[in-house]
Amino acid sequence: MxxxxxxxxxxxxxxxxxxxxxxxxxxxxxYVYAKTAAEAKGKMISLATETERTLFFDFLPLSLGEIRxxxxxxxxxxxxxxxxxxxxxxxxxKGVDGVVFVADSQIERMDANLExxxxxxxxxxxxxxxxEKLPFVVQYNKxxxxxxxxxxxxxxxxxxxxxxxxxxxxxxxxxxxxxLKMTAKLVLSELRKDPR
Amino acid sequence: xxxxxxMYEEEYNHINVICERLSRDLNAKVxxxxxKNGQLINAQGATADxxxxxxxxxxxxxxxxxxxxxxxxxxxxxxxxxxxxxRDSLHMTIVGPxxxxxVIFDTKGTPPGLVRLRMKKAAAxxxxxxxxxxxxxxQPGAGSPFAEITxxxxxxxxx
Numbered sequence: 001m002x003x004x005x006x007x008x009x010x011x012x013x014x015x016x017x018x019x020x021x022x023x024x025x026x027x028x029x030x031y032v033y034a035k036t037a038a039e040a041k042g043k044m045i046s047l048a049t050e051t052e053r054t055l056f057f058d059f060l061p062l063s064l065g066e067i068r069x070x071x072x073x074x075x076x077x078x079x080x081x082x083x084x085x086x087x088x089x090x091x092x093x094k095g096v097d098g099v100v101f102v103a104d105s106q107i108e109r110m111d112a113n114l115e116x117x118x119x120x121x122x123x124x125x126x127x128x129x130x131x132e133k134l135p136f137v138v139q140y141n142k143x144x145x146x147x148x149x150x151x152x153x154x155x156x157x158x159x160x161x162x163x164x165x166x167x168x169x170x171x172x173x174x175x176x177x178x179x180l181k182m183t184a185k186l187v188l189s190e191l192r193k194d195p196r
Numbered sequence: 197x198x199x200x201x202x203m204y205e206e207e208y209n210h211i212n213v214i215c216e217r218l219s220r221d222l223n224a225k226v227x228x229x230x231x232k233n234g235q236l237i238n239a240q241g242a243t244a245d246x247x248x249x250x251x252x253x254x255x256x257x258x259x260x261x262x263x264x265x266x267x268x269x270x271x272x273x274x275x276x277x278x279x280x281x282x283r284d285s286l287h288m289t290i291v292g293p294x295x296x297x298x299v300i301f302d303t304k305g306t307p308p309g310l311v312r313l314r315m316k317k318a319a320a321x322x323x324x325x326x327x328x329x330x331x332x333x334x335q336p337g338a339g340s341p342f343a344e345i346t347x348x349x350x351x352x353x354x355x
Binding site for chain 1 (some may be wrong): 260
């Protein structure tokens with residue numbers, strides 16, 4: 001849950017990028033890091049294996065500016081996508097304010113997408129959250145690949161509730177900031193509600 | 197699921213006093229207080245030399261991972277952790293349900309036993325403050341300061 005500090009006039013929110021292994025969660029954060037001005041970002045931390053697969057999480061702190069005199073800070077996290085790191089994924093979801101589901105558009109990865117989406121729901125429920133009640137955005141990544149499924153097919157499988165969705169090519173940045181901005185907007189809109 | 201953490205001026209000042217005193221008593225390099233979700237609440241000492249945002253996030257990750265390990269062996273959590281380095285060492289103590297107190301100190305200059313003792317005392321005082329904060333947040337009228345924000349306010353952030 002977000003942390004409102006009246007003393008330093010700051011609000012801190014946590015956004016988690018979820019999705020199957022190799023879908024491009026870390027690449028999303030790397031692009032955001034590369035394209036954000038130095039004064040608006042902190043150090044990006046990647047706890048990864050020697051083969052650069054995410055072991056625990058990636059972390060990127062961002063400052064977005066002020067709303068009504070409060071500095072807004074967003075902490076972006078990714079989870080490790082590989083199936084056997086489930087215990088770690090659960091931990092990263094603690095205190096989440098918004099979720100981005102990064103789907104791999106490749107037809108061959110459809111089962112992995114569905115499995116990861118189910119896993120997200122189960123792990124959120126364990127933390128006392130319902131996906132339906134959280135700010136949630138779906139990103140269809142790797143749209144440039146020849147074996148990508150159609151957007152309609154991805155939508156019908158992964159986004160039946162019709163939450164905001166974006167097509168993306170994370171290494172070139174297509175759709176990366178659109179996804180982040182929408183998620184941040186939904187998280188901030190949620191703050192209008194009573195914090196209890 | 198823990199409710200939202202809200203920090204007010206009065207409690208923040210009180211926390212400042214406790215962390216400053218702890219830092220002084222232990223001749224600590226840094227004392228900091230972190231929400232278990234990785235948000236930095238307070239930092240005292242030589243904070244200019246340290247990336248406190250990263251430190252907060254990694255502390256939370258560490259506490260979460262150790263908590264997961266604890267549950268695997270039938271413990272609820274490991275309330276204290278001590279990591280010894282060649283020059284500096286780090287001690288973490290869990291405060292109440294959702295906060296972690298961390299002290300970084302000179303391995304040769306400060307006995308770990310003393311660190312543990314002083315941290316225990318500070319943790320007890322901090323627990324009382326955070327319990328009070330929780331009650332305050334749950335009181336009627338303690339609404340979000342963002343209740344009045346408009347779509348334009350949000351859009352302006354991204355313009």
